[in-house]
Amino acid sequence: MSSCGNPATETDALMKRRPxxxxxxxxVKCKENTGNIVIRHxxxxxxxxxxxxxxxxxxxxxxxxxxxxxGSRRKGLKASGNLLVxxxxxxxxxxxxxxxxxxxxxxxxxxxxxxxxxxxEAIWPKGRICxxxxxxxxxxxxxxxxxxxxxxxxxDSLEFLPLRLEDAFDESWWISVGGKPNSExxxxxxxxxxxxxxxxxxxxxxxIHPIPRLRSFLSTLPxxxxxxxxxxxxxxxxxxxxxxxTGSSHLVLGTSLTSLSISLISSISQxxxxxxxxxxxxxxxxxxxxxxxxIIRPLRDxxxxxxxxxxxxxxxxxxxxxxxxxxxxxxxVLTKEFIVGLEKDYPSTVSTIARTCxxxxxxxxxxxxxxxxxxxxxxxxxxxxxxxxLRTLSGTKEASMQSPSYPQHLTPHLCYACHTTLTSRSxxxxxxxxxSRVSLPVWVNSGLAKPTRHEVSPILEEVDSEKTLGSEVWxxxxxxxxxxxxxxxxxxxxTD
Amino acid sequence: xxxxxxxxxxxxxxxxxxxxxxHSVTLPSTTPSSTTTTPTAEPTLSNLISHLATxxxxxxxxxxxxxxxxxxxxxxxxNDTDWELEGEGAYQIKDGDEVVFISTLHGG
Numbered sequence: 099m100s101s102c103g104n105p106a107t108e109t110d111a112l113m114k115r116r117p118x119x120x121x122x123x124x125x126v127k128c129k130e131n132t133g134n135i136v137i138r139h140x141x142x143x144x145x146x147x148x149x150x151x152x153x154x155x156x157x158x159x160x161x162x163x164x165x166x167x168x169g170s171r172r173k174g175l176k177a178s179g180n181l182l183v184x185x186x187x188x189x190x191x192x193x194x195x196x197x198x199x200x201x202x203x204x205x206x207x208x209x210x211x212x213x214x215x216x217x218x219e220a221i222w223p224k225g226r227i228c229x230x231x232x233x234x235x236x237x238x239x240x241x242x243x244x245x246x247x248x249x250x251x252x253x254d255s256l257e258f259l260p261l262r263l264e265d266a267f268d269e270s271w272w273i274s275v276g277g278k279p280n281s282e283x284x285x286x287x288x289x290x291x292x293x294x295x296x297x298x299x300x301x302x303x304x305x306i307h308p309i310p311r312l313r314s315f316l317s318t319l320p321x322x323x324x325x326x327x328x329x330x331x332x333x334x335x336x337x338x339x340x341x342x343x344t345g346s347s348h349l350v351l352g353t354s355l356t357s358l359s360i361s362l363i364s365s366i367s368q369x370x371x372x373x374x375x376x377x378x379x380x381x382x383x384x385x386x387x388x389x390x391x392x393i394i395r396p397l398r399d400x401x402x403x404x405x406x407x408x409x410x411x412x413x414x415x416x417x418x419x420x421x422x423x424x425x426x427x428x429x430x431v432l433t434k435e436f437i438v439g440l441e442k443d444y445p446s447t448v449s450t451i452a453r454t455c456x457x458x459x460x461x462x463x464x465x466x467x468x469x470x471x472x473x474x475x476x477x478x479x480x481x482x483x484x485x486x487x488l489r490t491l492s493g494t495k496e497a498s499m500q501s502p503s504y505p506q507h508l509t510p511h512l513c514y515a516c517h518t519t520l521t522s523r524s525x526x527x528x529x530x531x532x533x534s535r536v537s538l539p540v541w542v543n544s545g546l547a548k549p550t551r552h553e554v555s556p557i558l559e560e561v562d563s564e565k566t567l568g569s570e571v572w573x574x575x576x577x578x579x580x581x582x583x584x585x586x587x588x589x590x591x592x593t594d
Numbered sequence: 595x596x597x598x599x600x601x602x603x604x605x606x607x608x609x610x611x612x613x614x615x616x617h618s619v620t621l622p623s624t625t626p627s628s629t630t631t632t633p634t635a636e637p638t639l640s641n642l643i644s645h646l647a648t649x650x651x652x653x654x655x656x657x658x659x660x661x662x663x664x665x666x667x668x669x670x671x672x673n674d675t676d677w678e679l680e681g682e683g684a685y686q687i688k689d690g691d692e693v694v695f696i697s698t699l700h701g702g
Contacts, residue, residue, distance in 0.1 A: 118678040135676040144674070189605060189698060356698075406669045406698040407676075410604055418606035438699065442666040 135407050138445045144411065151400060151408055155197045158396035159350065162379070163221060165389065174219075178389055179347030181222035183256065184337050185229045187246040187417030190397055191352030193405045195227060196414055197396070198350065199253045222348070225256045228340050230333045232263040232420075234309045235316055239420045249415040259340060264308035266332045267315070271308075272540035275343040276386065279540070280547035286508050288318050289534035291521055293508035295546065296535070311537040318536045323428040324519045327368060331471050331516075334393075335541060338472070341391050342384050349382075353395040356402035356441055359451040364433040366455075370515035372464075372476045374455050382472065398452065401441065468513035469545045475513045483514065508538075511545070595623040597689045599642065605697035607668070612652050621645060621687065639672065640683035642693065658695075667699040 119136045125143035126133075127150065133141030142150060163175045183198055185191045203225050229246045233239040243260050250258050265271040269279050287294040319325050341349045353361070362377050370377075378398055381390035397405065409416060441448045464474030509517055538546075583590075601617045608615045621637045637645075640662055647659045658665060663683055670677040671694040672685060687693075 118682075123679050133676075133679055134674060136678045141679065402667070402698040403669055406605060406696045407671075410669075410671070410694065410696055416605050418609060434699075438667040 135404075137401065137404055138449065147404075147407065148411075151404060152197065152201070154399045155194075155396050156201065158399055159394055162392055162394050163348070175221045176219070177222045177347045179222070179345050179391075181225040182337065182341040182344060182346040182349045183225065183227045184333075184349060184351045185227050185246060185250060186352070186419065187229070187242055187249060188352070188419055189402065189405045189409055189416055190354040190357060192249065192414050192416055193400075193408050194350060194352035194397055195250065195253060195256075196408075196412060198225070199256065203253070203255045205255075224344075226259050226344055226346070227253070227256050228259045228261060228337055230261045230263055230336050232329060232333070235263050235312055235329065236423050239423075242417055242420070245417045249417055259344075261336050261340065263329070263332055263336070264312040265336055266308075266539045266541075267311035267537060268308035269540060272544065275339045277339070277540060277544055278547075280543045282543075282547065283537065284543050284546055285535045285537050286520075287535045288320060288520060290507075291509075292506075293512075293517075293520060295506060295508050298535070298537070315536045315539075318534055319519070320521065320523055321428070322424050323368065323430065324522065325424075326422060326428045326430040327365075327515075327519050329422065332539065335472060335539070338382050338384060338391060338393075339541070342387060347389065347391060349391055349393045351393065351395050352397055354397045354400055354402045354405050355449055355452055356437060358395065358398050359448045360430070360434050360437045362451060362455045363437065364430045365515065367429055367433070368515055369518040370473075370513075371458075372460050372514065373473045374458050375460075376473050378452070378456060380473070383467075384472075399449075401445070401448065402438075403441070403445075468516050469508070469511040469542050470516045470539070471513060472541070473513060479514050480510055483517070508542075508546075597621045597623050597637065597687055597691075599687055599690075600692045601642075601646065602692070602694045603696075604694060605669075605699075607658065607695050607697045610653050610655075610658055611646070611650050617650060619645065619650070623689075636686045638683060638687065639670070639677060639680075639685045639693070642687060643683070664695065667697065669696040669698055670694070671696070 119133070119139055119141050121141075123133050123141060125131045125146050126140050127142060127146040131143035131145060134144045135142055135147055160175055163177050165178050181198070181202075183191075183195055185195055202221055227250050229243065229250070231241060231243045233241045247258055247260065250256070261271075272279060282297045284295050285298045287296070316325050316328065319328060337349055337351075340346075358378060362374060365371075365377055366374060373380075378395060380393045382393060383390045408414075437448060437451075460474075460476065462477055465477050466475050467473060468475050508520075512520070537543075577585075597620070599619045599621060601619050603611055603615055603617075611617065619642070621642065623636065643659060643664060644662070647655055651658060656665070658668070660666065664670060670682075672680050673692055674694075677683075677685060
């Protein structure tokens with residue numbers, strides 16, 4: 099059997115690096131023009147690049163516009179509600195906004211049959227742009243709202259809706275989007291593994307303003323990675339509740355192929371593997387919605403390089419993002435550096451990440467949504483975590499793990515990723531040294547006031563206890579192995 | 595003899611160059627070469643990148659340059675063409691060329 103050879107002594111043993119582009123420098127589409135850009139080893143001229151990107155964008159969006167899949171007989175596109183475009187000012191969302199506007203909201207000059215002809219009917223009755231400003235979350239961060247508003251002003255057929263990250267802790271905002279406030283102000287203790295909840299309504303020292311609440315919440319998170327994960331979660335929920343209020347059936351985000359690959363690897367490494375499909379596309383069944391809101395990322399097949407080229411060649415204004423302070427070694431930043439480096443040398447592998455993750459599906463269904471990120475929760479996750487990790491040296495409280503201690507603890511209401519985010523300790527020690535008790539986002543506070551939404555079984559604080567709820571009597575008691583076997587004896591196969 | 599190159603920065607990179615998007619850069623028409631057979635050579639894109647990093651860069655060089663090239667995530671266009679089609683850093687600059695550096699790192 100031949101060996102691979104030693105590159106140090108045999109120059110032929112070293113595999114030659116694949117050329118940046120295949121075959122010739124001519125465009126692979128028209129085969130006439132000299133190419134202007136290389137995309138995953140394929141060469142495109144400027145004239146063919148634009149329709150190619152437009153096609154990929156439409157392919158990533160239009161199959162999900164109608165309520166029902168189109169099937170073999172292609173019908174006209176008609177959404178059941180309005181459209182909300184999430185704009186961050188970055189490359190992806192700016193390109194997305196440009197494509198959305200030119201495809202569906204720009205004044206058309208090629209209409210036939212008259213403007214009232216059904217084929218010329220607007221897909222979405224109304225479109226809006228929503229931007230979430232995060233500057234108040236961290237000191238000395240630049241407020242980009244007016245810059246983003248200016249960049250979006252050229253799309254005057256779309257209404258601009260600015261939000262602020264602290265709205266997530268603002269009761270007045272919650273009421274304005276149709277949320278039902280909780281009469282009790284609840285706080286969570288991050289130093290407690292089970293995330294002890296307490297009522298701070300009567301605490302005169304509690305923060306009542308949204309900005310201090312937001313800053314306190316973020317600064318008390320145990321790791322920098324947790325901060326980098328929590329900010330996008332809060333932004334996503336703010337956009338979703340705004341979509342609900344504006345009667346939107348679709349929320350579109352400018353996540354490119356590169357950004358998607360980064361978020362997939364980053365989220366899986368932080369315990370969000372169960373919702374890997376939701377990173378690309380999801381449906382949000384918010385309270386009071388007749389139909390779920392679809393979150394679509396139409397640029398998920400378009401790399402960051404292509405987005406940047408589109409933005410440059412179409413003269414789009416990109417508003418520079420502010421970096422989250424302190425985030426140089428968190429998982430999201432390290433993953434981004436790795437993926438961006440990978441894209442430079444091996445661009446096809448980045449699309450492989452997204453395509454492979456797109457084939458993944460969880461084995462089990464979900465029984466409820468996480469109260470923080472509102473994504474599906476894997477069934478039985480509390481039991482699994484209690485068996486796989488050493489959580490306390492004192493006697494385990496099996497009863498409290500099996501029946502959620504509402505409203506004493508937040509843990510039973512969270513998904514694995516959010517629980518890990520809020521409790522995972524850094525090897526470098528805690529980021530925060532002050533009080534670990536912080537206010538909760540308004541939808542979490544509201545969700546805890548509704549036991550039917552997240553509770554699985556009634557409150558039973560102790561084993562061998564009994565409680566009456568309505569006309570039912572609930573009892574929690576430990577069973578011996580013989581008792582459990584007796585209970586299912588009718589289903590057991592006979593063994594010799 | 596010297597070459598004049600128009601250099602533009604986009605995607606936020608201009609912040610590293612005194613917040614100025616467009617620069618007119620003058621390079622000598624020949625640069626010292628390490629080979630003895632060709633003691634001088636026309637400047638390349640690599641030479642331009644080094645020149646920008648040493649003369650015009652005002653902040654955080656690690657966000658623009660890595661080793662002898664631009665940091666991954668920066669798209670380089672030479673006369674409206676991807677530099678990967680022109681030989682990347684080995685492309686020999688001509689008088690009047692337009693070089694654009696665009697950062698793609700500012701996400702979605």
